[in-house]
Amino acid sequence: MHGMEFYVDPSRCIGCQACLKACEECETHRGVSMINFDFVDRQETVATAAYVCWHCDNPTCAQVCPADAIKKYEDGIVGSSLKPRCIACSNCVLACPFGIPKLVPEYEQMMKCDMCYDRTSVGKRPMCATVCPSQALAYVTPETIAASRREKPVNTFWFGNQKITTKVYMMAPAEADAVSIDVADYTWEGDYEAVPQAL
Amino acid sequence: MAKPPVPLDDLNRRFGPHLNYVPHGGWQDESRNPAERLVKTHCCFCGQQCGIQLKVRDNRVIGFEPWEDFPYNRGMLCPKGVKRYLQGNHPDRLLNPLMRTANGFQPAGWDEALEFTARRLRELQDRYGRDAVAVYGGASLTTEKSYLLGKFARVALGTRHIDYNGRLCMVSAGTAYKGAFGVDRAPNPWSDIPKAEVVMVVGANIGECAPITTDYIWRARDNGAKLIVADPRFTPIARNADLYLPVRPGTDLALLMAILHVILRDGLTDQTFIAEHTAGFEKTAASVEPWNPRRAAEVAGVAPEAIERAAHWIGGSRRVMILHARGLEHQSKGVENCEAVVAIAMATGNIGREGAGCVMVTGQGNGQGGREHGQKCDQLPGQRSLADPAAREHVAGVWGIAPEDLPQPGYSAVEIMNAIHSGEIKGLLSICFNPLVSLPDANFTRDALERLEFFGVIDFFLSETAMHADVVLAGSLQEEEEGVGANVEGRVIHIQKAVDPPGNARADSEIICELARRLGRGRYFPYREPREIFEELRLASRGGIADYYGITYQKIDENQGVFWPCPSPDHPGTPRLFEGGRFFHTDGKAHFMSLEWRDSGDPVDGGFPIYLTTGRVVSQYLSGTQTRRIGALVDQYPEPKLEIHPRLAGQYGIKSGDWVTITTRRDTITLQAMVVRTIRPDTVFIPYHWPRDRSANRLTHRTLDPRSKIPEFKVSACRVEKAAAPPEWARTRAPELVQGGRG
Numbered sequence: 001m002h003g004m005e006f007y008v009d010p011s012r013c014i015g016c017q018a019c020l021k022a023c024e025e026c027e028t029h030r031g032v033s034m035i036n037f038d039f040v041d042r043q044e045t046v047a048t049a050a051y052v053c054w055h056c057d058n059p060t061c062a063q064v065c066p067a068d069a070i071k072k073y074e075d076g077i078v079g080s081s082l083k084p085r086c087i088a089c090s091n092c093v094l095a096c097p098f099g100i101p102k103l104v105p106e107y108e109q110m111m112k113c114d115m116c117y118d119r120t121s122v123g124k125r126p127m128c129a130t131v132c133p134s135q136a137l138a139y140v141t142p143e144t145i146a147a148s149r150r151e152k153p154v155n156t157f158w159f160g161n162q163k164i165t166t167k168v169y170m171m172a173p174a175e176a177d178a179v180s181i182d183v184a185d186y187t188w189e190g191d192y193e194a195v196p197q198a199l
Numbered sequence: 200m201a202k203p204p205v206p207l208d209d210l211n212r213r214f215g216p217h218l219n220y221v222p223h224g225g226w227q228d229e230s231r232n233p234a235e236r237l238v239k240t241h242c243c244f245c246g247q248q249c250g251i252q253l254k255v256r257d258n259r260v261i262g263f264e265p266w267e268d269f270p271y272n273r274g275m276l277c278p279k280g281v282k283r284y285l286q287g288n289h290p291d292r293l294l295n296p297l298m299r300t301a302n303g304f305q306p307a308g309w310d311e312a313l314e315f316t317a318r319r320l321r322e323l324q325d326r327y328g329r330d331a332v333a334v335y336g337g338a339s340l341t342t343e344k345s346y347l348l349g350k351f352a353r354v355a356l357g358t359r360h361i362d363y364n365g366r367l368c369m370v371s372a373g374t375a376y377k378g379a380f381g382v383d384r385a386p387n388p389w390s391d392i393p394k395a396e397v398v399m400v401v402g403a404n405i406g407e408c409a410p411i412t413t414d415y416i417w418r419a420r421d422n423g424a425k426l427i428v429a430d431p432r433f434t435p436i437a438r439n440a441d442l443y444l445p446v447r448p449g450t451d452l453a454l455l456m457a458i459l460h461v462i463l464r465d466g467l468t469d470q471t472f473i474a475e476h477t478a479g480f481e482k483t484a485a486s487v488e489p490w491n492p493r494r495a496a497e498v499a500g501v502a503p504e505a506i507e508r509a510a511h512w513i514g515g516s517r518r519v520m521i522l523h524a525r526g527l528e529h530q531s532k533g534v535e536n537c538e539a540v541v542a543i544a545m546a547t548g549n550i551g552r553e554g555a556g557c558v559m560v561t562g563q564g565n566g567q568g569g570r571e572h573g574q575k576c577d578q579l580p581g582q583r584s585l586a587d588p589a590a591r592e593h594v595a596g597v598w599g600i601a602p603e604d605l606p607q608p609g610y611s612a613v614e615i616m617n618a619i620h621s622g623e624i625k626g627l628l629s630i631c632f633n634p635l636v637s638l639p640d641a642n643f644t645r646d647a648l649e650r651l652e653f654f655g656v657i658d659f660f661l662s663e664t665a666m667h668a669d670v671v672l673a674g675s676l677q678e679e680e681e682g683v684g685a686n687v688e689g690r691v692i693h694i695q696k697a698v699d700p701p702g703n704a705r706a707d708s709e710i711i712c713e714l715a716r717r718l719g720r721g722r723y724f725p726y727r728e729p730r731e732i733f734e735e736l737r738l739a740s741r742g743g744i745a746d747y748y749g750i751t752y753q754k755i756d757e758n759q760g761v762f763w764p765c766p767s768p769d770h771p772g773t774p775r776l777f778e779g780g781r782f783f784h785t786d787g788k789a790h791f792m793s794l795e796w797r798d799s800g801d802p803v804d805g806g807f808p809i810y811l812t813t814g815r816v817v818s819q820y821l822s823g824t825q826t827r828r829i830g831a832l833v834d835q836y837p838e839p840k841l842e843i844h845p846r847l848a849g850q851y852g853i854k855s856g857d858w859v860t861i862t863t864r865r866d867t868i869t870l871q872a873m874v875v876r877t878i879r880p881d882t883v884f885i886p887y888h889w890p891r892d893r894s895a896n897r898l899t900h901r902t903l904d905p906r907s908k909i910p911e912f913k914v915s916a917c918r919v920e921k922a923a924a925p926p927e928w929a930r931t932r933a934p935e936l937v938q939g940g941r942g
Binding site for chain 2 (some may be wrong): 011012014015016017018020021022024025027030031042043044045046047048125127130131132133134135148149150
């Protein structure tokens with residue numbers, strides 16, 4: 001929508017958590033932050049990672065929801081759970097390969113990033129990517145990202161044998177076509193679909 | 200004697216810091232109502248001065264909206280900027296003047312509080328002389344307030360002694376730049392950073408203390424630039440450095456001189472630039488001659504090969520940007536450190552061009568503007584020298600007084616505290632400064648404050664220092680009074696008034712003018728609004744170094760900031776200084792300096808074998824008067840921790856989370872350890888934003904750089920040991936703070 005896409009590059013993240021704070025200010029979930037943020041291993045490194053929902057083309061969270069509470073909109077955004085339907089069963093929390101959905105006990109409801117639907121649906125940028133001082137979270141046009149970054153946006157992820165394509169892009173080394181987090185994908189095992197060497 | 204009237208815990212219970220988590224009216228209720236106005240203004244915190252739009256409704260700031268059109272930060276904000284709006288409508292806000300009584304602070308009427316303040320100041324001056332009273336200012340004040348305060352001290356009080364908390368910020372760089380270039384300003388706009396081929400960041404924790412600058416550096420990397428980071432800690436931006444130099448605290452000068460040594464040795468200087476546009480090169484060359492990489496490596500703890508590589512990258516490029524901040528400046532040789540940076544830029548001709556220059560990363564909100572127009576102890580408006588007869592005549596003319604009635608230069612900030620301690624200064628009026636947290640050797644500062652015969656404070660919260668006051672005049676937040684500031688680049692920006700001060704609180708400038716009137720000097724302070732102060736400031740700065748004569752509020756709005764100098768109404772401003780190799784000295788040249796090595800004022804030895812260095816975290820700002828009152832920021836980093844390398848921690852049997860006692864030649868405090876591999880094994884780090892028995896500045900020392908008078912916060916000697924038990928503050932603090940809960 002509006003020609004913008006969302007790009008995540010943890011290598012730029014400085015751990016400032018402006019995204020977490022700004023997310024609370026969004027109109028649809030005021031006071032509750034939907035950003036997932038981690039210190040990777042503070043004893044060993046200053047590396048941090050902030051990320052949003054990846055908005056899968058075929059969302060696992062929605063597939064496993066017994067209450068049909070998670071909807072994907074026409075523009076590819078996967079919404080937070082619908083309050084009247086969500087039964088707080090946590091199926092989605094357990095099933096999401098990215099670990100995104102969170103059960104908010106206070107509301108007895110799963111909540112997650114909806115790409116600032118109140119903002120992006122009217123052409124504004126999401127809060128997190130607008131304020132991000134390192135642009136580890138960026139919401140720009142594909143042309144801008146291609147012209148300004150050395151890394152390459154990919155939106156194909158392999159979790160073992162599960163291939164997931166997403167609306168949100170991960171910035172990966174220029175030679176990568178997909179992000180795989182399974183070491184087994186780097187070993188030759190025979191029958192599975194070939195995965196390009198990544199990372 | 201200015202002691203807190205009742206126990207500090209009682210004052211904390213009444214005046215905070217309490218944690219504000221939610222906008223006025225709650226997340227789901229009143230604050231959802233649409234804003235009446237979006238006010239385009241700037242963040243109140245650091246020197247980046249990011250553009251931000253404050254949402255205003257019913258005379259309250261209820262939230263923010265990014266300001267994406269403002270070119271400096273293009274909507275970007277750090278967590279402090281995101282949550283800055285929560286300082287308004289805060290339960291700790293002072294709504295009335297307070298007078299100290301035997302039973303604690305009691306609200307008072309303005310007439311009573313102002314009359315008392317003026318009377319006490321006058322009494323002390325009558326009894327002990329004019330210079331027995333001092334004024335403290337701050338670099339978070341607008342430029343109008345800074346100007347007004349300088350005039351107030353010199354015209355209304357007639358004291359020599361006015362200085363400000365910017366003395367703890369970039370004065371070492373200011374002194375070095377003034378000596379080398381004839382002007383104290385970052386020479387390049389930040390838009391030059393992405394155009395550099397080599398970016399060197401030395402003594403600057405960009406990711407945490409100037410977060411928005413990260414984007415500029417990352418864009419330089421996107422364009423293929425090499426990044427060199429020199430710091431005792433592996434800061435967030437060091438993660439992407441092409442070369443990381445883990446310099447030992449207090450030894451940056453050795454590293455920088457060795458880099459210059461290699462540049463000279465290997466013929467990488469720009470001889471044409473040196474010959475045509477500089478003077479005194481031989482002095483610097485002689486200084487660096489003995490500093491070969493091997494010698495510097497032994498002093499600084501950085502590999503000689505790494506020094507060679509840095510020198511070759513810098514010497515081999517015509518587009519080098521060097522960024523430096525408090526890490527270099529907070530040393531007893533802070534000025535020499537900055538002079539060495541400047542010398543590297545000058546010797547390689549990397550100055551005055553697109554993508555080439557050296558810049559100080561000013562830390563405080565109006566750190567640039569607040570140091571240009573007269574709240575420094577030796578300065579008049581326009582960055583003029585108070586000792587210069589021509590400058591005195593010009594400014595005295597604008598102010599309508601005789602030049603001989605202008606006091607001579609006085610003491611700097613730490614020297615003022617020393618003179619209070621010795622009894623030379625008896626009275627203090629302070630605004631925008633929390634020296635009990637921010638000055639070194641906090642026990643000394645507390646002793647000094649307790650010796651004051653009169654202490655008046657203008658502030659919006661009751662800071663730890665204000666708890667010692669006789670009278671507290673309830674002042675204004677940044678968003679409650681119009682004015683200008685200058686950001687880290689020297690871009691003059693417009694601070695808009697978004698709301699009125701709440702309750703009976705008043706605008707700072709109104710309080711200062713009213714005090715001047717009650718001191719019998721009202722005719723020199725006739726201003727009805729800040730705009731009138733700015734109009735006078737334009738004239739006072741005219742023809743000076745920081746020339747604002749051509750700047751108006753309207754021009755700032757139309758151009759999204761105007762870079763000074765701007766000497767005439769039709770002048771577009773000066774984003775980049777020194778183009779064509781023209782410098783501000785009368786000979787038009789840049790001046791090299793002799794660089795002299797000195798040891799730290801608090802050397803490590805057998806009794807105190809570990810380096811202690813202090814600094815900031817991203818979620819807190821300066822002494823924390825504002826940011827320790829915002830819940831989300833406190834949750835992010837609730838208490839100071841001791842960063843210590845696993846190798847050093849192992850020697851003392853310390854694990855992450857253990858309580859550790861840190862002792863220097865001044866005092867002892869106990870904090871929790873954070874064992875990390877991201878700091879030198881001979882160094883520990885503590886952030887300084889907290890008061891009392893969590894105060895890093897109980898440990899630091901009062902050694903000053905002899906020229907800039909900046910304290911040596913970045914180098915102390917300490918020892919550590921595992922504590923037997925948690926300290927009292929950890930056992931008794933409120934549980935929600937312990938858990939970092941949502942209050």
